[in-house]
Amino acid sequence: MTFTLAIVGRPNVGKSTLFNRLVGKRLALVDDQPGVTRDLREGDARLGHLKFTVIDSAGLEDATDDSLQGRMRRLTERAVEMADACLFLLDARVGVTPTDEVFADILRKKNANVILAANKVEGQAAEAGVLEAFGLGLGEPLRLSAEHGEGMAELATILDPLISAKRDATPETDPETDITIDDDDDLPEFAPTEKRPLQVAVVGRPNAGKSTLINQIIGEDRLLTGPEAGITRDSISLQFRWGGVPMRIFDTAGMRKKAKVQEKLEKLSVSDGLRAVKFAEVVVVLLDAAIPFEQQDLRIADLAEREGRAVVVAVNKWDIEPAKQQKLRDLREAFERLLPQLRGAPLVTVSAKTGKGLDRLQAAVVRAHEVWNRRVPTSQLNRWLEAMVSAHPPPAPGGRRIKLRYATQAKTRPPGFVVMCSQPDKMAESYNRYLVNGLREDFDMPGTPIRLWMRGQGDQNPYKDKKKSTPSRLRKHLGKPKF
Numbered sequence: 010m011t012f013t014l015a016i017v018g019r020p021n022v023g024k025s026t027l028f029n030r031l032v033g034k035r036l037a038l039v040d041d042q043p044g045v046t047r048d049l050r051e052g053d054a055r056l057g058h059l060k061f062t063v064i065d066s067a068g069l070e071d072a073t074d075d076s077l078q079g080r081m082r083r084l085t086e087r088a089v090e091m092a093d094a095c096l097f098l099l100d101a102r103v104g105v106t107p108t109d110e111v112f113a114d115i116l117r118k119k120n121a122n123v124i125l126a127a128n129k130v131e132g133q134a135a136e137a138g139v140l141e142a143f144g145l146g147l148g149e150p151l152r153l154s155a156e157h158g159e160g161m162a163e164l165a166t167i168l169d170p171l172i173s174a175k176r177d178a179t180p181e182t183d184p185e186t187d188i189t190i191d192d193d194d195d196l197p198e199f200a201p202t203e204k205r206p207l208q209v210a211v212v213g214r215p216n217a218g219k220s221t222l223i224n225q226i227i228g229e230d231r232l233l234t235g236p237e238a239g240i241t242r243d244s245i246s247l248q249f250r251w252g253g254v255p256m257r258i259f260d261t262a263g264m265r266k267k268a269k270v271q272e273k274l275e276k277l278s279v280s281d282g283l284r285a286v287k288f289a290e291v292v293v294v295l296l297d298a299a300i301p302f303e304q305q306d307l308r309i310a311d312l313a314e315r316e317g318r319a320v321v322v323a324v325n326k327w328d329i330e331p332a333k334q335q336k337l338r339d340l341r342e343a344f345e346r347l348l349p350q351l352r353g354a355p356l357v358t359v360s361a362k363t364g365k366g367l368d369r370l371q372a373a374v375v376r377a378h379e380v381w382n383r384r385v386p387t388s389q390l391n392r393w394l395e396a397m398v399s400a401h402p403p404p405a406p407g408g409r410r411i412k413l414r415y416a417t418q419a420k421t422r423p424p425g426f427v428v429m430c431s432q433p434d435k436m437a438e439s440y441n442r443y444l445v446n447g448l449r450e451d452f453d454m455p456g457t458p459i460r461l462w463m464r465g466q467g468d469q470n471p472y473k474d475k476k477k478s479t480p481s482r483l484r485k486h487l488g489k490p491k492f
Contacts, residue, residue, distance in 0.1 A: 012061040012172040014054070015089055017116070018098035019108055023128040027098065027155035028065035031056060051247075056165045059172055064092060089115075094122035094171055096164075099142055099150070101127040101135035113145040124167055126151040130159065206248055206255040207378055210289035212313070214305050217295045218325040222361035223260050226251060226371075252371045259289060286312065290381065290422070291319045291374050298326045298336065298358070302343050310348055317423045317458050319381035320354050321373045328360035352446070353455025380457045382421050389452075390416045394428070397447050406435040424448075425460035433463035 016024045032052035054063040066089075089095055097116055099109055116123045125147040127139045131154050142150035151167065153160035201207040211219045224230050227249050248257045286292055292313035296306055301324060313320045322344065330336055337358065344356055355373035359366035394416045403411040412431045419427045426448065430436065445459050 012094075012168075012175050013064060013092045014061055014094050014096055014168070015064040015066055015092035016096045016098060017066050017089060017112070019100070019106065019112070022098045022100040023155045024098055025065050027096075027128065027153070028052060028063055030155055030158060030161070031063045056161060056168065059165055059168055061168070061172055093175060094124060094168070096124045096126055097147065098153075099125070099127050099138065101130045101138035101142075101152075104138040105141040105145060110145065113147060117147070122171060123147055124151060124164075125149075126153045126160070126164070128153045128155055130154055131157065201255045201378075203255050206257045207374070208257050208259070208288055208290045209293060209374060210259040210261060210286050210291075210318075211293045211295055212261050212286060212309050213295035214297070214303070214309075217297050218361040219295050220260050222295060222323075222325065222359065223247065223258055225361050225364045226258070226367060252368070252375070254371075254375055256374075261286075286316055286318065289318055291321060291377050292316075293321045293323050293370070293374065296322065296324045298324050298330045301340060302347055307347055310351060314350050314458050317460070319377040319423070319457050320351050321370070321377050321456075322351075322354060322356045323370055324356070324358045325361050327358040328363050328365060333358075350458075351456055353449055355456060377456060380454050381423055383424055383452070383454055383457075384421055385418050385424070385426075385448075385452050387417050390418060390426070393447070393451055397444060401443060403430075403440055404435075404437050406432065411436060419462070420460075423458040423460060424454060425462070427462050427464050429464050431465065433465045436463045 016027055018024055028050070031054035033055065034052075050065040052063050052065070054061050095116055097113065099105065113125075125142060125145060127135065127142050127150040129135060130139060130152045139150055139152060151160055151163055153164070211223060213219055227247060247260075248255070250256070251258075294306065294310045294313065296302065310320060310322065324340060327333070341356060344354075345352065348354075355377060357366060357370045357373050359370050394413060398413050403413060405411065409432070414429045414431075416426055416428045419425045428444070441461055441463070445461055448459055448461075449455060
């Protein structure tokens with residue numbers, strides 16, 4: 010386990026800005042509006058020679074009921090108990106508020122290592138707030154400017170002895186995070202490891218049950234949930250072993266129709282979810298059983314396919330569906346009709362509330378990942394191509410039959426194939442679909458995106474496109490006739 014630092018404080022004191030500076034990336038959403046962060050976001054931080062895990066938390070609210078603010082507070086308090094140290098952040102320009110005093114007392118009881126920091130110390134207006142912070146009884150406040158990077162060296166000095174005291178695990182054993190997929194990385198068989206886990210993104214419309222599903226999978230209330238639609242804003246990633254397979258799973262904000270997304274904050278949330286899809290290897294599109302395959306669901310599934318990611322469709326809230334058999338038949342028929350580009354992709358019914366169907370969902374994710382990494386030997390591919398051409402010859406535009414010479418697999422993740430042929434620019438799209446469907450069926454690649462490129466080999470006629478010889482040039486080239 011690495012050293013863990015939780016950043017806590019009232020809303021809008023600059024926690025997410027400091028989190029982004031420590032991890033060196035704009036991972037957390039930042040806005041002037043208070044209360045942007047709702048879930049716990051973890052990241053790999055680096056400060057000088059120090060490496061540790063930092064947690065960005067929701068703003069501490071003075072609410073203890075089951076409201077959204079109350080649930081956010083309980084989640085933040087849980088992060089305080091989990092962390093090795095807490096960085097209690099104040100807004101130096103505002104000064105110490107009664108809410109700050111209440112939470113300072115809570116932190117003293119819940120965590121032994123509390124670091125008091127006054128943020129936004131630029132200018133003379135912050136001096137009074139820094140002096141007020143001494144009254145909290147948490148020692149001398151650390152002066153910080155998360156926006157401009159001031160005070161980072163002093164923070165490293167404070168953290169150094171704490172991290173040295175907990176050096177049980179070496180940095181080399183820590184798992185890698187936020188791995189960008191290299192589409193040209195042709196690995197014949199890719200087995201997920203702790204260093205390179207299987208990346209899974211759960212996407213869907215608001216209130217489909219994405220956070221509840223992930224909480225059920227990992228077996229704890231790690232993500233904020235509730236009846237309100239659109240609770241999740243950041244794309245939160247969690248690493249764990251699911252069925253013995255190392256995975257990193259991304260919970261994303263619900264994606265509404267573009268015309269309905271008006272607020273700047275929601276636009277940031279949706280773009281963060283789209284970014285998670287690009288990082289993922291397998292995308293789980295979560296549908297609501299009561300209203301499946303709405304226009305936005307189809308757009309989300311099509312986006313995952315266009316990004317070249319393996320797709321698994323999961324239908325949630327199956328526990329409250331009355332006519333299960335008929336509903337399942339209707340779902341399969343609608344899936345085949347509305348998403349032909351994902352023909353054969355797994356369709357799994359689950360209940361995020363009860364946990365039923367999660368074993369089948371895990372098997373479908375692993376299977377989709379295996380297919381996404383599949384490589385077909387060139388010899389088998391060319392025997393298959395010969396049989397496909399014999400069964401259904403390619404078109405003959407202008408009376409000249411297009412010749413398919415040979416095929417090879419150029420890449421995996423997703424599988425990509427190149428067919429060398431004559432007149433590639435005149436190949437009909439319907440014949441391309443015929444070949445792609447044949448690849449799916451004959452090489453057992455259901456549901457995964459397949460890329461197919463037609464390439465020309467160059468013309469065999471060396472005189473093509475050359476200027477025609479004039480009779481005089483022709484006579485000069487041939488010499489004096491012998492008759």
